[in-house]
Amino acid sequence: MTTSDAHVRPPIPAGAEPGAPQPLAGRVAVVTGSGRGIGRAEALRLAAHGAAVVVNDLGVASDGGTTGETPAEETVREIVAAGGRAVVDTADISTTEGGEAVVQRALDEWGRLDVVVNNAGIGRPHMVFNLTPDEWDDVIRVHLRGTFCVTAPAARWWRSEAKAGRGGYGRVVNTSTGLLPLGGAGQSNYVAAKAGILAFSEAIATELAPYGVTVNSILPGALTRLAAIGWRTARNAEARADAFDATSPVHVAELVCYLASPEAGWCSGQAFQVSGGRINHLQTFVPAETIERTDRGFTVADLQAELPRMFGAGPRRSDPPPKEWSDRYHEGA
Numbered sequence: 120m121t122t123s124d125a126h127v128r129p130p131i132p133a134g135a136e137p138g139a140p141q142p143l144a145g146r147v148a149v150v151t152g153s154g155r156g157i158g159r160a161e162a163l164r165l166a167a168h169g170a171a172v173v174v175n176d177l178g179v180a181s182d183g184g185t186t187g188e189t190p191a192e193e194t195v196r197e198i199v200a201a202g203g204r205a206v207v208d209t210a211d212i213s214t215t216e217g218g219e220a221v222v223q224r225a226l227d228e229w230g231r232l233d234v235v236v237n238n239a240g241i242g243r244p245h246m247v248f249n250l251t252p253d254e255w256d257d258v259i260r261v262h263l264r265g266t267f268c269v270t271a272p273a274a275r276w277w278r279s280e281a282k283a284g285r286g287g288y289g290r291v292v293n294t295s296t297g298l299l300p301l302g303g304a305g306q307s308n309y310v311a312a313k314a315g316i317l318a319f320s321e322a323i324a325t326e327l328a329p330y331g332v333t334v335n336s337i338l339p340g341a342l343t344r345l346a347a348i349g350w351r352t353a354r355n356a357e358a359r360a361d362a363f364d365a366t367s368p369v370h371v372a373e374l375v376c377y378l379a380s381p382e383a384g385w386c387s388g389q390a391f392q393v394s395g396g397r398i399n400h401l402q403t404f405v406p407a408e409t410i411e412r413t414d415r416g417f418t419v420a421d422l423q424a425e426l427p428r429m430f431g432a433g434p435r436r437s438d439p440p441p442k443e444w445s446d447r448y449h450e451g452a
Contacts, residue, residue: 141169152239154190218268340394365395
């Protein structure tokens with residue numbers, strides 16, 4: 120096994136710890152892109168916590184190119200060998216038909232669906248002046264459209280179950296990226312798709328709440344095959360070469376397992392950045408600073424002075440007193 124292979128398939132516990140509770144016992148999960156990396160860790164840990172898992176992966180290269188590899192089969196073998204339940208699915212989730220097929224696979228195999236983890240993705244990193252339309256479209260298609268194509272049929276099934284009096288449980292965990300707080304230069308297509316996933320998740324969290332379905336997003340950081348196409352993760356790994364492997368995707372997977380569990384029913388419409396032993400709760404689309412006036416709108420001349428103040432780069436706004444008070448201040452001057 121090469122060093123890069125070790126990052127792709129690090130040892131992740133696939134079986135339940137002796138005597139440990141299984142909060143996902145009896146649940147059924149779909150995990151897209153779960154042949155390698157974070158998705159594989161999520162599938163293995165969901166199974167360890169009791170869930171039956173549909174392991175979806177096309178086996179493509181990190182840029183979406185075809186290969187002869189079958190990573191989904193390897194993940195399923197690991198789960199089954201540890202005493203869990205899992206099946207392989209190779210549907211293309213970036214298509215409507217593929218998204219419906221992976222949901223139907225769970226229903227055909229186990230008669231239910233409780234958890235959807237949208238993780239599948241590819242990378243085509245280029246500066247915008249070198250980025251082709253196809254590279255833009257392919258990344259948006261797999262990440263953003265793929266998230267929609269799987270979530271929509273799952274949502275329809277949960278809604279129908281709720282209307283029939285059999286529902287009240289559903290969990291969606293969508294994968295954004297820890298690059299967003301860093302800006303993501305060189306991967307504008309990737310971060311655009313991932314920002315879209317955040318907005319999509321917040322919207323459908325409200326739409327699906329009446330049916331007992333929660334929707335949350337994670338912004339993961341881990342040393343995986345896809346992360347290796349950028350330079351930041353490898354640099355951070357070299358800076359922390361100690362006994363605690365903070366770059367392991369297992370730490371991301373444990374948060375996903377919690378969000379998929381009954382205990383997380385209170386939590387929806389939220390975003391969490393997770394890497395190693397650190398979890399940040401992110402407030403997305405929340406104003407940081409405000410300027411306001413109630414007598415009229417701002418003019419260009421006003422904004423020359425006002426906008427810098429939002430960034431602490433200008434003096435405070437003048438607040439002169441009314442004339443009668445000004446006169447008093449100047450009496451005897």
